[in-house]
Amino acid sequence: MNHDDQIEAIGAIFRCERDSASTLADIVSVHQHAAGDILASQGGPANHFWLVTEGAVRVDAFGVDGQRQQLAQYGPGEGFGAFPEASTHRAEISAASEATLLRFEATRLAEVVAGNAQVGAGMARLLARQLDRALDRMVTRTTYSAAGRVYAELLSLAGESARIAPPPKITALALSANTTRETASRAIAVLIRRGIVTRDDTCLVIASPRMLMDLIS
Numbered sequence: 284m285n286h287d288d289q290i291e292a293i294g295a296i297f298r299c300e301r302d303s304a305s306t307l308a309d310i311v312s313v314h315q316h317a318a319g320d321i322l323a324s325q326g327g328p329a330n331h332f333w334l335v336t337e338g339a340v341r342v343d344a345f346g347v348d349g350q351r352q353q354l355a356q357y358g359p360g361e362g363f364g365a366f367p368e369a370s371t372h373r374a375e376i377s378a379a380s381e382a383t384l385l386r387f388e389a390t391r392l393a394e395v396v397a398g399n400a401q402v403g404a405g406m407a408r409l410l411a412r413q414l415d416r417a418l419d420r421m422v423t424r425t426t427y428s429a430a431g432r433v434y435a436e437l438l439s440l441a442g443e444s445a446r447i448a449p450p451p452k453i454t455a456l457a458l459s460a461n462t463t464r465e466t467a468s469r470a471i472a473v474l475i476r477r478g479i480v481t482r483d484d485t486c487l488v489i490a491s492p493r494m495l496m497d498l499i500s
Contacts, residue, residue: 297405338382
């Protein structure tokens with residue numbers, strides 16, 4: 284990703300003009316990660332704010348008994364990390380797939396947000412969208428069946444492309460949907476048998492997103 288690509292991506296995410304996006308591009312660094320890479324550890328220092336431009340990032344918390352629980356997943360156009368000041372990571376952050384990220388030092392980003400109205404408005408919209416998505420996830424976990432949560436997670440992972448590459452591992456999918464591996468495996472088997480999804484070693488494709496959505500309950 285060259286400098287012009289960075290400006291274009293920042294402008295799209297913050298919905299700001301090129302001059303404002305250029306101000307942010309001057310303080311950003313680009314990072315590419317393979318699936319499974321750990322970006323931050325639970326309890327470690329949090330000094331940066333990240334924006335996802337490609338791929339997906341997941342956030343997992345570990346309880347006192349060592350049990351992993353997925354808290355969130357971020358895709359293109361979403362952000363996470365420290366803002367407006369440095370803090371401590373409350374969870375582990377890892378790449379759920381190959382991912383390209385823009386990284387800002389938290390306090391420098393806060394200075395630009397405070398001094399540029401367009402960037403400030405863009406950050407407000409970004410955080411508001413993510414709050415809304417977090418509430419959606421809470422509703423999903425409290426109202427959907429176990430299989431319904433698996434199907435909702437697949438739709439979320441696939442996004443508009445209706446494609447997940449590489450295909451999600453059953454254990455990780457079960458954790459994301461807050462259910463057992465066996466339940467997730469059965470749910471996927473139903474979809475494959477009905478032709479709603481296809482899966483091979485390289486990707487999972489949702490052939491009929493509407494049919495999959497109809498199964499969420």
